[in-house]
Amino acid sequence: MADQNDVKDRAEEAAPSDKLxxxxxxxxxxDDDLQGAFEPYGEIVEAVVIRYPDTGRSKGxxxxxxxxxxxxxxxxxxLDGKEIVGRAVKVNFAHKKERSENR
Structure with a gap:
């Protein structure tokens, strides 16, 4: 299972895409905070905060x-380095997720 640092590292290496x-x-x-911060820059398909399924707590x-x-x-x-809900965020292009054969 990838930890949060692995996710960040992969995102930093990603090529430009429509997903951040x-x-x-x-x-x-x-999700609404993300939508509100990013919508001035274009039409958003989806804005989602990733949460732990068992607790519903944000993964950050x-x-x-x-x-x-x-x-x-x-x-x-x-927006890279700007504050959203009081914290400076890191914005990078998202890496395409590779599907596991175990799913």
Whole structure:
């Protein structure tokens, strides 16, 4: 199982895409907070804070997907290092998830 640092490392190495990894989120951050912070940069397909399934507690990161790579690039440039819900976040292009054969 990948830990949070592995997820961050993979996101930092990813090529430009329409999906962004947002790390360092405040525990209180919601899907709506992500949507609100990123929507000025384009049309959002999905904005989600990743949570532990058993507790519902935030894992401290999430993903935002735009309708185009250009919109995602603009959002990354503008929001990397900026505060969302009181914490500076790290924004990178998301790495495509490889499906495990065990699923």
């Amino acid at each position: 990894f947002v790390g360092g989120l405040a525990w209180a951050a919601t 990161y999430g993903f935002v997907q735009f309708t185009s790579v250009e919109q995602a690039e603009k959002a990354k440039e503008e």
